Amino acid sequence: MKKPLIIANWKMKLGSSESLNLAKKLSRFLKKSIFAEVILCPSFTEIAMVSDILKNTEIKLGAQDCFWEESGAFTGEISPKVLKDYGVQYVIVGHSERRQYLGETDDMIHRKIRVALSVGITPVICVGETFDERQSGVKDITIIRQVEKAISGIWLNKMDKIIIAYEPIWVIGSGQAVDPKEAEHTHNLIRQTLYDALPDKVVDEQIRIIYGGSVEPQIVSLFLKQPTIDGVLVGGASLDSNVFGALIMAAGKI
Ligand code: PGA
8 A cells, every 4th residue: 555645734834943943853753664655845945954854864845836937037936947956846736825815826726737747846736615615516516627727738747746635725724624535525526537637547646636624643544544535735733743743653554
């Protein structure tokens, strides 16, 4: 069985010394035995420092976003190519907080996915419904649309990988995750949408689907036990080394 994937999204919640300490503690903790494939996504300003700490460890480095071009006159934006130079292997794209506060559209997200793949970074594509979409019965349609637009026309080369993170927007940061069975239903829907767009072999071997939204150590195993849930994207519970360590240990016991 493949190791579960555990992605820590530190968002904009840690200062420089906090990031440094957390990365150091985790790299010590995870040095000897790795129970899962762990990826840390610090702020851009801490990428170089965390990259240095993670050298010679099994922990991988991710970024929380990137721009949709490799270079050019785009003041303030972050080049995926430069991220790659810093050792970044994964990039979160289309997180609901960016869709909501920065106005990111499905088209922008699609372009980010393309450029990430072209520089050799694995995109972690976030999809999810709002509470209103769920209440009005359009949850499934929303998810299908987001997945279709994200991967439309994308051809994966042999080495390319994609991660889709299903994150119901209304549970993010709420302390109350969705029922793992419901997440499993949505993951099946995402998988079916992928089968409709790409060769089965590509979906089975190059795409993983993970769940995000209020995942904590006590419940992580309930999600990872579901047949189509390959991992978790963790916000709040990834900010403390003890809590995140407990989450990784719990994931390793599946
Ligand atoms: P949360 O955040 O674990 O704090 O709900 C998850 C995310 O936003 O990716």
